[in-house]
Amino acid sequence: MMKQRSSSSSLVDASSILAFARWIFCLFILVCASSVPLSAYAQETDQPGTRPIGELIGIVDIASVLQQSDAIAIIRKAIDEQNTLFQSEISQEEVELRNAEKQLNEDKTSISKEEFEVRLAGFEERVIRLQRQIQAQKNGFDRAYTEAQERLEKELLLIISAIAKERGFAMVLQSKDAVVYDTSLDISEEALARLNAQTKNLKITLERRDQPDG
Incomplete structure (x- = not known):
């Protein structure tokens, strides 16, 4: 006579079979996942319209662009010419003052003390x-140069903004703020070329500012 299995033994066998089946299924999933080529993941992360963060940042050396620009050279030349003219006028006044001082010293012994003091005060x-x-004109030259440079810098910033838009840059950093960068991202030369083109007909007129303010 065959012995009949107990119900508890049947339940144990059934649970073991289910556990083994789940293990086989998980193993199958892992094998399938490992067989998927890496390019599939790359395609998911590299969707159309996305770019590496490094390609979204431009680099520019604003100070260098301004100093090398033709416009700055024109501004400096205009200031130098005005300064040369002013120095010529000042030199004549200095000669007259030296002559006046010499004459005053010569007349000191032949004129009264009161007259000497009046002439000395004059x-x-x-x-x-x-x-x-002299100080007022120097300040005037400094202000003229600063104002011209500020206007030029505003023009340069508009150019940089246009280049950034054309290249799809999310931002543009100053080169002095970047420790290491790919030189292909540097737009300084292009910005300089455009600035020179836009200011090639620049005319500078400086006003005389040799009178003290107030």
Whole structure:
């Protein structure tokens, strides 16, 4: 006579079979996943319209572009010419002051003390006035150069913005702020060429500013 299996033994066998089946299924899934080529993952991450972050950043050396620009050379030339003219006028005034000082010293013994003090005060006033004119003109040259450079920099920023839009840059960094970068991302030369083209007919007119403010 055959012995009949107990119900508890049947349940154990059934659970073992189910566990083995689940293990086989998981193994099958792992094998299938490992057989998928890596290019499939690359295709998922490299969707149309996406680019590596490094290609979204441009580099520019604003200071270098401005210093090398033709416009800055024109501005400096105009200021130098105006300064040369001013120095010529100042030199004539300095000669007259030296002659006046010499004459005053020669007349010191032959004129009264009161007259000498009056003439000395007049001479000192002329010296102070000339010094103020020189300082005022120097300040004027400095302001003229700064204002011209600021206008030029604004023009350059518009050019940089246009280049960034054309190349699809999300941002443009100053080269001094980038430790290492691919030189192909540097737009300085292109920006300089465009700036020179846009300012090739630049005309500079400087106003005389040799009178003290106020």
